[in-house]
Amino acid sequence: MKAEMIKARYASDDERWEAVQQRDSGADGIFYYSVRSTGVYCRPSCAARPALRKNVAFHECCADAEKAGFRACLRCKPGQPTLAERHAQVVAQACRIIDAADGAPDLDTMAQACGMSRFHFHRIFKAHTGITPKAYADAGRARRVQQGLADAPTVTDAIYAAGFNSSGRFYAASAQVLGMTPQAFRAGGSGTSIRFAIADSSLGAILVAATGKGICAILMGDDPELLVRDLQDRFPKAELRGAEADFEHTVAQVVAFVEAPQIGLDLPLDVRGTAFQQRVWQALREIPAGQTVSYAELAERVGLPKGARAIAGACAANPVAVAIPCHRVVRIDGSISGYRWGVERKHALLKREGAK
Secondary structure, three states, rough: HHHHHHHHOOHHHHHHHHHHHHHOOHHOOEEEEEEEEEEEEEOOOOOOOOOOHHHEEEEOOOOHHHHHOEEEOOOOOOOOOOOOHHHHHHHHHHHHHHOOOOOOOHHHHHHHOOOOOOHHHHHHHHHOOOOHHHHHHHHHHHHHHOOOOOOOOHHHHHHHHOOOOOOOHHHHHHHHHHOHHHHHHHOOOEEEEEEEEEEEOOOOOEEEEOOOEEEEEEEOOOOHHHHEEEEEEEOOOOEEEEOOHHHHHHHHHHHHEEEHHHHOOOOEEOOOOHHHHHHHHHHHHHHOOOOOEHHHHHHOOOOOOOOOOHHHHHHHHEEOOOOOOHHHOOOOOOOOOOOHHHHHHHHHHHHHHHOO
């Protein structure tokens, strides 16, 4: 459906000629154009000298252009992957290098491995992922230290095994890496007090949990016991306190919002994520009820125009249903895609908000 909608944008020769004049990269792969005076065919985004309209013809594919007697442009190389695709391959290669390294590879090493200059590589990586290579490497080390703290003999062993050069450098950033001290994280949240309660709604069971700072989880499902188990897995050694009367009002607010979204929901949150996830979650909270955006549109809003896939990952990591309204993100053609708490619930939430 998405591909059909994009093709429809360039259905007529007038629309295709406009795309060529604008060097529209969005039309690359949808059609090609040939220039009679030069005997070559190009992508719509080709940076070659503009041709006269009377010399231009359009083709559905490279084979059609070559059958008509035209040769591929040496500048835009229409028969090869697009520039965006080549950049995506470079970023994927760099991510594999970072993931496989014991420590954080230096920028020059990664740029050389990808066949780019230091500056160009850094710019391409950030454009595709939304973060710098260093931030990506730091996030990987954070994941490794989180995993290692559960099994390593000591905190220090876990820190060095994750690739940190010194314990001092890790401790300076431990609050951002773990959301708490290493000792508390190692203890599974021991000493953290979390209140929670479960209520029924027309969409099934809803579990609401909060620390002293704010709501840390809103979970939806069909089985209340599974929701409690999910919360326990998130905070295995935290003190979970249920059925407190003063907390019931907070739960009632969440349920009321689910049933009637127009009343709004303004509750403090205590959610932790990477810098990129936080950017996406904040952008989600700025989408008004009754409106939807596509993953691509949301990517534009957070400054990552080619990062729709990364946006989808941040939405999937959202720990607080409805409070951070990831249900308001849809495919570019308006259709409903996957939802952590079930596509049927996503449909229902959007219908109640009056989204079109």
